[in-house]
Amino acid sequence: MAQDLVLLTGATGFVGFRILAELLDQNYKVRLAVRSDSKIDAIKTALPSKYDADELEFTIVPDLAVANAFDSALKGVKYIIHVAAPGPGPSDDYEATMVKPSINATLSILNSALQSPAVKKVVITSSVAAVMPSEPKVFDADNILPDPEGPYTHPFWAYCASKQLALSATRRFIAEKNPHFDVISVMPSFVLGPNGFAKGKEDYTEGGASNRNGLASLLGIMLDEPRPGIVCHVDDVAVVHVKALNAEVKGHQNFGVTFDGPNVIEWNDAQGIVKKKLPELVEKGVFPLGGNVVSPPLPYVAAKTEQALGIKFKSFEEMIVDLASAYARIVSEKS
Numbered sequence: 001m002a003q004d005l006v007l008l009t010g011a012t013g014f015v016g017f018r019i020l021a022e023l024l025d026q027n028y029k030v031r032l033a034v035r036s037d038s039k040i041d042a043i044k045t046a047l048p049s050k051y052d053a054d055e056l057e058f059t060i061v062p063d064l065a066v067a068n069a070f071d072s073a074l075k076g077v078k079y080i081i082h083v084a085a086p087g088p089g090p091s092d093d094y095e096a097t098m099v100k101p102s103i104n105a106t107l108s109i110l111n112s113a114l115q116s117p118a119v120k121k122v123v124i125t126s127s128v129a130a131v132m133p134s135e136p137k138v139f140d141a142d143n144i145l146p147d148p149e150g151p152y153t154h155p156f157w158a159y160c161a162s163k164q165l166a167l168s169a170t171r172r173f174i175a176e177k178n179p180h181f182d183v184i185s186v187m188p189s190f191v192l193g194p195n196g197f198a199k200g201k202e203d204y205t206e207g208g209a210s211n212r213n214g215l216a217s218l219l220g221i222m223l224d225e226p227r228p229g230i231v232c233h234v235d236d237v238a239v240v241h242v243k244a245l246n247a248e249v250k251g252h253q254n255f256g257v258t259f260d261g262p263n264v265i266e267w268n269d270a271q272g273i274v275k276k277k278l279p280e281l282v283e284k285g286v287f288p289l290g291g292n293v294v295s296p297p298l299p300y301v302a303a304k305t306e307q308a309l310g311i312k313f314k315s316f317e318e319m320i321v322d323l324a325s326a327y328a329r330i331v332s333e334k335s
Contacts, residue, residue: 008083020032021048042197059072064101069108070113079120095151098155107169127160139300183252194325229264233313256302260313
């Protein structure tokens with residue numbers, strides 16, 4: 001396995017950076033597709049000292065959504081993990097800035113892989129948003145939704161549409177092209193845990209990051225919009241991506257990642273967890289508590305993933321302890 005080369009996109013993101021560490025831990029060779037030289041420097045700076053950044057390979061792909069963008073990047077590559085995608089954020093045209101780039105980047109890497117006989121498997125980071133029903137019912141990663149249609153007036157719904165349409169494009173690609181490689185889509189729920197690429201506390205608390213949901217009630221923040229109580233640890237997300245590369249894991253299937261099956265969590269339970277497990281951080285005022293996040297029921301099951309890959313997902317308590325500890329460390333370092 002030490003000689004197996006993996007092309008990874010999105011390594012400067014929360015999930016992608018953790019997948020990079022998991023690949024290195026499992027002795028894969030890694031080539032990182034990045035958009036600029038500054039991204040290379042950022043990754044080398046953020047990488048823990050136990051990894052040798054000089055052993056990584058880098059390839060510049062300025063625009064992931066352009067046709068044939070990955071043709072040269074795939075030379076000698078056996079596996080692909082495609083994480084990079086635009087996240088939810090303000091825009092005047094969500095179709096142009098989020099939806100189309102997500103679809104086109106997915107198709108670009110799949111079509112480039114089609115021209116590379118050495119590629120054996122492509123693992124794509126999708127999202128629970130790609131399979132999430134509009135009404136509260138039990139669902140899994142194989143739930144098929146009708147393709148949404150714009151215009152999109154809210155970043156979250158545009159993000160959902162980007163994931164749904166990219167997944168639909170992947171299914172059509174498999175059906176029409178009958179590729180020589182296997183494709184696996186990974187659908188995490190809200191991802192919580194330490195962000196190895198974070199430069200400050202704002203990387204935990206601002207924007208559309210899932211960690212903001214886990215920290216909100218701890219920091220006294222009242223979130224206006226409900227967040228379904230479906231969560232997973234970033235470690236589990238990374239492990240699923242990397243284990244999916246194993247030859248015995250059949251392709252053309254979807255893997256959900258979420259804790260505790262149909263039993264949804266209450267975001268506000270994070271307050272009781274830190275009071276019990278990290279009382280010193282409450283006493284020091286790092287976590288003033290008192291915030292509120294509404295947790296509507298939307299049961300998402302992923303037992304198939306645990307069974308297929310031989311893993312057990314981490315609990316909500318483990319997620320909150322790891323997240324709160326990481327947040328406290330970065331606050332301490334920057335103060």
